Amino acid sequence: MSKSHKPVCVEMTIPSSSEFVSVVRLTLSGIAARLNFSVEDIEDLKIAISEACTNAVQHAYEEGSHNTIDLVFNIYSDKLEMIVKDTGKGFNPKDAVSEKDSSGSVDKFGLGLGLTFIKSLMDEAHIESKLGQGTTISMTKYVPQNA
Amino acid sequence: MSDLSIQVDSTHPVSIIRVQGEIDVHTCPKLNQVLAQHIASSSQDLVLDLDAIQYIDSTGLGVIAHSARSLSERKGTIRVICTQNQVLKVFELSGLHKKNVVLYKQEADALKDSQ
Numbered sequence: 001m002s003k004s005h006k007p008v009c010v011e012m013t014i015p016s017s018s019e020f021v022s023v024v025r026l027t028l029s030g031i032a033a034r035l036n037f038s039v040e041d042i043e044d045l046k047i048a049i050s051e052a053c054t055n056a057v058q059h060a061y062e063e064g065s066h067n068t069i070d071l072v073f074n075i076y077s078d079k080l081e082m083i084v085k086d087t088g089k090g091f092n093p094k095d096a097v098s099e100k101d102s103s104g105s106v107d108k109f110g111l112g113l114g115l116t117f118i119k120s121l122m123d124e125a126h127i128e129s130k131l132g133q134g135t136t137i138s139m140t141k142y143v144p145q146n147a
Numbered sequence: 148m149s150d151l152s153i154q155v156d157s158t159h160p161v162s163i164i165r166v167q168g169e170i171d172v173h174t175c176p177k178l179n180q181v182l183a184q185h186i187a188s189s190s191q192d193l194v195l196d197l198d199a200i201q202y203i204d205s206t207g208l209g210v211i212a213h214s215a216r217s218l219s220e221r222k223g224t225i226r227v228i229c230t231q232n233q234v235l236k237v238f239e240l241s242g243l244h245k246k247n248v249v250l251y252k253q254e255a256d257a258l259k260d261s262q
Contacts (some may be wrong), residue, residue: 018173022149025171025202043233050204054172113205113241120240 007074007081014053016060016067016086021053024071028082031073035080035143044121045080045141051114052084052137060088060135079123079142087134149173149202153181161261162189163254165196170207178207182214190221192261196228196254203234208241215247224249226257 010031014020025046032042053069061067067088074081119125122139129135151174156163162185170178185193195211197203215225226249229235238244251257 018171019149021172022169040233046202047204047237050171050202054204054206057172113208117205117237117240 007076010073010075012071013068014071016057016065016069016088018054018057021050021057024049024053028073031075032080035075037080037141037143041141041144045082048118048121048125048139048141049082049084051117052082052139055114055137056084056086056088056135059091060086077143079140081138081140083136083138085134085136090129090131090134092129092131151177153178155181155185159194159258161192161194161258163194163196163258165199167199167201169202170200170210171202171204172206175206175210179210179214182210183217186214186217186221186223190218190223192224192226193218194226194228194254194257194261197234198228198230200231200234203237205237205241208237208243211248212241212243212246215243219247224261226251226261228252228254228257 010027012024012027014024028045028049029042032045037045053071056069060069067086070085072083074083115127118137118139123142124140126138127135149169149171151166151168151170154165156165164181164185166178168174182193182195211225211227218225225247227238228251229238230252235250238248238250244250249257249260
């Protein structure tokens, strides 16, 4: 595997459609298995990438539109960086409703909790979103030193 | 593509809904439909067996939270069977197990507490 400063890059683009989120998980599993992540770490990575894709599928674009989500997996020797990017509506991360103050909507529960999962399960997570321009979620998990 | 199989066991005093497969943004509407149908027709407790699922994320928990709220308004409780560490972890991260959902290791214990 490549040195830390020079990643191997895997890119994929999926339709912004819920049925393709499991395809992303499958791809990620194959990539993460090459990095000696534990089974538990791989499960955490699967949840994080799914939450990022789900956010794009549910909130980025108007329903029924034919848009795409771009994914990048930067594979380092000691870490995996995952980037999920849409060019949709964007949102103010402060407006993401948390589980505690949700009004009861399933969608709102999912959005707030999804971001919480990403931040909890990854070592690093950055969310950039601009109204009208889209959202980019970058997530990094380090390979355990004793792996 | 993700797949979800749901079986409803009505041979006990309360229904047991057994789920297999992956619960994600694509499949959670199917789970939502089954839970909503049950809650609309009964105010009894519900046992939701997640022991055979391969995956769940915030979308699945959202469906369970929404259903638990609806059932609690009718004085019912969702009792979830789950022993997998990864599934327990997402319940803990969500805080859902501290609200309207009770977690169990064994089906017999969930049935014993049901009404």
